Amino acid sequence: MSLDETLDPNTPTTPTETEPLTATSEAGHDWWRTAVIYQVYPRSFADSDGDGIGDLPGITSRLQSLADLGVDAVWLSPFYTSPQNDAGYDVADYCDVDPLFGTLADFDALRARATELGLRLIVDLVPNHSSTQHRWFQAALAAGPGSVERSHYLFRDGQGVDGELPPNNWPSVFGGEAWTRVTEADGTPGQWYLHLFDSSQPDFDWSDPWVREQFLDVLRFWLDRGVDGFRVDVAHGLIKKPGLPDYTPPADGNSMGGGLGEAETPPYWAQDGVHEIYRSWHEVLLSYPGERILVAEAWVEPLSKLAHWVRPDEMQQAFNFSYLESGWTATSIRRVIDASIEVFSSVGAPSTWVLSNHDVVRHASRLALTAENPQGAGIGPKSPGLPDRAVGLARARAASALMLALPGSAYLYQGEELGLPEAIDLPDSARQDPTWFRTNGERYGRDGCRVPLPWESASPAFGFNTTGESWLPQPSDWTSYARDVQIGVPGSTLELYRLALAIRAEYRLGAGEIEWLTGYGPDVVAFRNGEVTVIANTGSVPVELPIADELLATVPLDGPALPGDATVWLRGV
Template identity: 70%
Template sequence: MRPETADDNRTPAPEWWRSAVIYQIYPRSFADASGDGIGDLPGITERLDSLAELGVDAIWLSPFYTSPQKDAGYDVSDYCDVDPLFGTLADFDRMLAKAHELGIRVIGDLVPNHSSDQHPWFQQALAAGPGSEERDHYMFREGRGENGELPPNNWQSVFGGPAWTRITEADGTPGPWYLHIFDSSQPDFNWSSTWVREQFLDVLRFWLDRGIDGFRVDVAHGLVKADGLPDWTPPAEAGSMGGVPLEPGVEPELVELAPYWGQEGVHEIYREWRLLLDTYEGDRVLAAEAWVDPLSRIAHWVRSDEMHQAFNFAYLGTTWDAAALRRVIDESIAAFGAVGAPSTWVLSNHDVVRHASRLALTAENLQGHGIGPLTEGLPDPVVGLRRARAATALMLALPGSAYIYQGEELGLPEAVDLPDDARQDPTWFRTNGERYGRDGCRVPLPWTADAPAFGFSTTGESWLPQPAGWGAFARDTERGDPDSTLELYRLALRLRAERGLGNSTLEWVDGLPEGVLGFATDGITVVANTTGEAVVLPAGDVLLASGPLGENSLPGDTTVWLAR
């Protein structure tokens, strides 16, 4: 629920984050004001009115800090400045001020697991030599084998290939290896170092002092590694970020964590951060990106003295199935509620196949692998969009906080047919094209159907090519069309705010046909038909429907909100 005043936008809504709708902006793909084909902060500022019109409470910006851009900004070389690609610190201040004028809070994306190898701290570590304090700021280890020629352990990078790279010392001799859970250009910090902890507290202060409303913490489950760095081979069904969906009946305590994910020591770090945030006025927040199963474990990140929110990836990864959805909703509300935190709900982000495509895939697709022209089980776009709209209508009625990824309000599908030579995700290169990676969900947005680059950039430039048919999804095409996905989102967010659904409770409606899910909340009954067949429409006045309704029937892959 957005605050009413512009001069002090945070005061009127204590603990606003409990029910907020937060819109993720991927800056390089949102709006380009400079004309170079890469989105920027001035572009965001120019388009903020459209987000206020949509009805969101906050925006979360993926990294805009100084970076060599080897991993689209998640390789940071200066945590306290803006990359020239995106503008300047003054541009950030203007964007923040405009957002606050509109009653929209701003959350930054902090990347504490690793830096760029171009960061001065890593360059100093290389120059300082063996045994130096500077080397202790990162995870340097001697190799195995007779002459240290083998990596310290068998860990594999999230992006494919070994998670270790050996350096050459200044005198030309082979040196130790450094850990990079992601790309070799992203060395992992050593979070047992007091110096590292102090540096990041200063980074937090820098942005909090500028007025930022909080942080989404990248790889929040990865900062601490197990003692001894033991060998580890992940389960075949694990996603690239570590999540392993649990089958019913599996005991959570029997699920073994990777030695680089979800270690207990991370919680001490976030307690320290929380103490710092609590010294600032305005309800500043921390949100965890932690791919940890089961939900009872992820709730550890949002205990009362740690973070405020954690992304609900269990919900994101649930299939379009009524029984599975009911189970994960119950588990989410119970797990987060047990520690006094709100559940979060999310269907898409910059790391996963857009749900307008993902929900119609007919073959297994692990998180991080992406989809492309040769992927098995490619989705039917009509089925995908229908299910996406229905899934969104269900999600936005749930109690707690909801996240929206830019473009999903337009019904954008995954861009499947990107040319190989246009792809930029490190996953594509580190797996020699075996995994398409995440470029398909990062293609720049269409704003205007008949403009160059669909209005993303006045020059017609676009850092990733936009599909030719995306004019049908352009914002100006959908705005005002009552049947469009954009207007469905606007209506859902307006009703959600008016009726306080984010702060409500739900009661399941039993006796519905198999494959149909229903719950009652604050004068509304929400019914989702996850089957392909129509069922009888329950009684009530229709407030919202994700698709056309039949005469007294609820078609398959459709969700409806009914006034009780």
Template identity: 70%
Template sequence: MTTGTAGSEWWRSAVIYQVYPRSFADANGDGIGDMAGITHRLPELKKLGVDAVWLSPFFTSPQNDAGYDVANYVDVDPIFGTLADFDGMLAEAHDLGLHVIVDLVPNHSSSAHAWFQEALASPPGSPERARYMFRDGHGVNGELPPNNWESVFGSPAWTRTTNPDGSPGQWYLHIFDSSQPDFDWTNPWVHERFAEILRFWLDRGVDGFRVDVAHGLYKVDGLPDYTPPAEGGSMGGGLETDKTPPFFGQPGVHEVYRAWHNILAEYDGERVLCAEAWVEPLATLADWVRPDEMHQAFNFTYLETGWSAESVRRVVDDSIASFAAVGAPSTWVLSNHDVVRHASRLALTADNPQGDGIGPRSAGLPDPVVGLRRARAASTLMLALPGSAYLYQGEELGLPEVIDLPDESRQDPTWFRTNGARYGRDGCRVPIPWESAAPAYGFNTTGESWLPQPAEWTTLARDAQEGVPGSTLELYRTALRLRAAHGLGTGTLAWVRGYPDAVVAFRVADVVVVTNFGTEAVEVAGGDVLLSTDPAGERRNDSGELVLKPEQTVWLAAL
């Protein structure tokens, strides 16, 4: 029972803000963010100008992978509060005119989930074991894993069980941590349980779901050996279709999302499914957002595009064409909880595969000044593109990746499973700063923080940027206000020619956007400056043309 006109749904042009609950705002002072903290800070997101909030997992969990190891899909983990706290947060968001999207994790559960514990307690071949990917081992006594697959987090993707009599048992598959066993999606029982989970949250009033590892779920029949290419990211990104891992991007996933699409369509309010699918090329990713499947898919090809005018033009063209071919909007994104923040990533000078993270011993560490300048330019370019855009908490403050986390404070499974060879994702998950002079920068009132916050964040705190011309916070607020006023999210992009190759220039609606990716200043002809990433340095030549410096973006009124 969807409402509205097809093609005008709110999610097609929405700006959606990702809240990572444990690092957003902490109301009870235990050092971990919670529902009450989110509720308290929602007015700030409304003031920022976003349309919706996506919450990373807050379900009951042992927190071995920061909540992506779910032990109960229909309750709130006590560290975040209660279902009543969630309902209060949802009501406050809706009162503010904000939609709320929750994270769903269907590829795997926690090993602490009752479903998996029942499977462990049941014999091979039982209905309980059929919920997950249990297999006999190879070798004389089954002492070898069923295949050579490696976990996304490093080390083998199989763990052997122990029988009730103490003898070695079957193996179970976990594409992620050993505490995250994979479901067997060939089993109808799994489909039925997740349909119930969807309805539970839809009945409470959520506006949709971001689907974790949406390109997972199904595995190639026979589970053949697979050795990933060295250049591949941990989630399969950066690989063409013929190199896709046998546990990602399999055709069976599409029937799942067709069924889910139909469930959401029973509810009013234009509910939305967004895929976290690390799939390339873009024409293949578009299969996830065909009219009867998901509504959005994160554009990770765009996220992983480097600081290059040619590359940006190509990925924008490919994205718009690929998604338009199936009637879907492109969904732009530059940062999230799994990647190096783009205020650092865009200034790296060495390869850094997704999932590796950066730390003190990483090669090619970024210049923070260059990184912030490029991030501001890239963000304002992205926010002018037609379609939907996702923001990650703290990027509106210009937060960089936290590089110098002490080894003993790190918590990402990647760090432990690779014995410190890969830093993982902790650096983008540090609790964000709200007030420069408050304990924990206003994250709470006690000064506790589950990951340490760097001293240099004093100048990046929200209150230090509030109302300050040229600050990153005010840049985002201005961009979002202008985006809405000029209808950029629903516009059509047309390239503006005549600039050097190192310059990206396009028009959407009545706004011309120009970004200088080069190392030399360029002259820009156009109308009034609506927005600039360097307003203090703005100057014009003798002919009155704007001089656009390197690593700068401007929005101009079209003549």
């Protein structure tokens, strides 16, 4: 079923089965096909030296908690040398650790500890752009127009009488223009360089063979250090349309290109030329022992087009942002699950499922918003339609339980297992996201989902460190979310996640298949995956449940009915 198809509104009076949908293929069941992968945002996970910013030794010290949670792999957001203008996504050296986070020896220790705990390790790679402080870009500035060094980036002459206008009208993802003019060595105004993100993040020119060779070396550097794969940042942005034609995106479009559906593809997103790059990367990973993977951050729609990123000779996984953005309605959820399994299976890939990450409003808040909120905009005190925290948490627990029962691979974002909401009331003076500054405060950006984690309720900085310092302020009312007040407490969000992951592993739900069940009403998502029956009520009217063994419920059940905003797993239906 495609996303554009409408579900039959007529439901029978008793539950019936439909044809099964499988998330796996005859290609085999490699670890990544069913894995639960936990995203660590290093700045905000754990701080070992008390400077207020998380680091690699801090992550290493807390890895046991992730093994106890029951995940299969850890994905680290960037920890490379960087001026940190965009929290490390502005890379100045792809083959070293920023002193803010530690050393290469600290990375090796983290890798060793992860292996000891049975956790695979995936690292972020940022190939669309570098930092302006990268030696390659500095060489390009020094070499001048027409040089080999400038061919590594997208330098262009400006328009207008004296080149005073940018080469085209492209906007930056973070707001404002996507071009910045440089001052040449002789002091005169010179060429412009493209930056789809911040002006400190110049885009590479991936039509240049030299750029391609450098990144093959970067892959080998980290593969030699034992990483199990790469999450590829802005994987749909590397190739730009020849000629760099003008393009005005829809006013209500998402900043990274999602939500456009079948609309014309922007000239800077999802160009066909990216696929030959990833085929060459695929070959590099194949030359190493074990099962190494590539994961695409590609905001591409429709899903049938996104499936091109995970064909057998390209990447292994692509983030399913259509699922993340589907909203808390039964119709939209079932529609996107159907479409996802169908299109990914057609190319022999598993679907991935994700609800939160470091770029979107946490789903414990997002699912209770009552106003439109485009990706990347964030929310703050003056945002319309702010969520009710209790409603948001109930929906987040129910949505997470539904997601973790699906066949395929699931991604968790740090803190969601604690039920963390978006930090809405951050002081303006504390905000650091480039989006906030480039839009003059019109968009709050992503700081609210990046606040450091609460580990211990009574410790300084909630156990993030021992000094009480925190690069973003932690809300004072996060005490009840701390890990130490949830561990071992029946019904807590942390224990809900631990139980769900244990059952998922025991019943091999990631390798299963879906049999849809109907007859529970228009607001209910109901399916069987092997021995487990999952019923999620996205509405407000309680739904009668069949008599069966309860494996998991996101709310205490009082009688044979499932209330709204709740999910239950049953056995024996």
